[in-house]
Amino acid sequence: MIGDGVSEAAQSLSKYGVTKIYSIDHADLKNYNSAFYMAALTNIINSSGAELIIASASMTTKDLFPRLAAKFDSGYVSDVVEIKVEGASIKAKRPLYSGKCTADAEFSASSKKKFIVMRPNQYPVPAEAGATASIETVSFTIPSAKIKVKEVVKSQSSKPDLSEASIIVSGGRGMKGPEHFKILEDLAETIGATVGASRAVVDSGWVPHALQVGQTGKTVAPNLYIACGISGAIQHLAGMGSSKVVVAINKDPEAPIFKKATYGIVGDVFEVVPKLNEEFKKILA
Numbered sequence: 001m002i003g004d005g006v007s008e009a010a011q012s013l014s015k016y017g018v019t020k021i022y023s024i025d026h027a028d029l030k031n032y033n034s035a036f037y038m039a040a041l042t043n044i045i046n047s048s049g050a051e052l053i054i055a056s057a058s059m060t061t062k063d064l065f066p067r068l069a070a071k072f073d074s075g076y077v078s079d080v081v082e083i084k085v086e087g088a089s090i091k092a093k094r095p096l097y098s099g100k101c102t103a104d105a106e107f108s109a110s111s112k113k114k115f116i117v118m119r120p121n122q123y124p125v126p127a128e129a130g131a132t133a134s135i136e137t138v139s140f141t142i143p144s145a146k147i148k149v150k151e152v153v154k155s156q157s158s159k160p161d162l163s164e165a166s167i168i169v170s171g172g173r174g175m176k177g178p179e180h181f182k183i184l185e186d187l188a189e190t191i192g193a194t195v196g197a198s199r200a201v202v203d204s205g206w207v208p209h210a211l212q213v214g215q216t217g218k219t220v221a222p223n224l225y226i227a228c229g230i231s232g233a234i235q236h237l238a239g240m241g242s243s244k245v246v247v248a249i250n251k252d253p254e255a256p257i258f259k260k261a262t263y264g265i266v267g268d269v270f271e272v273v274p275k276l277n278e279e280f281k282k283i284l285a
Helices: 007-016 034-048 059-071 178-191 199-203 234-240 269-284
Strands: 020-025 052-056 075-080 082-086 089-096 101-106 114-118 134-137 167-171 194-197 224-228 245-250 263-266
Touching (some): 020 034, 052 059, 059 075, 059 114, 075 089, 167 178, 178 194
Parallel strands (some): 020 134, 052 114, 075 114, 167 194, 224 245
Antiparallel strands (some): 082 089
């Protein structure tokens, strides 16, 4: 646990089966700074003697982990969806070519440390174990740095980021215009979802790029992905292909999205989505 005011939060990890927690609590770690976090993680890795270091993909870890791997002269694999341990060998499975195939990356024997960044939501949250973890406070001195983060301006949305959302309602060109995304926002509000979009919608300027799901947007793996008016181009499927359950709503029964869907509804999104919203409201009430 690294940051400002993380001491209390550190103990909450113990209920998920964690037995030992390393903590660095410092005011200057409130905002991400690559030099500061490099020094902090280096101290923790050296203190713990860890050989395998894993993180969930984020802007922070995608920047930080390649730096750490270079510092320790060790192997680094990103975009991992599964980790395989076979004796002393550790393999990291990652998709290639928009998910058309996968590769198993194996760390060489010379790699003393192994750094892995996984796609979010690839493994379920373990059941609460009720155990108590020991917390070790690691000493840390702020190093000199050429960059200082003075302020971070965060989005005002109360919804989780797409990459962390457990439910996503996504719209495509079939929504016919930005004004019609209101029905998706209403459904998302009812079921506690985050709204996403296809590349065609973003390129048309209907919604900001932050909502784009796909090869050139965000890669997501929610428990439920509701695709509304999305045809299912390979670039989009590459971004949401790891979703646990996919519900597709499209007027075209031949739309490629139906090949990926767990459940398919052939119909007009402007009729189906409001009816789904009404039913969800009844159930959740």
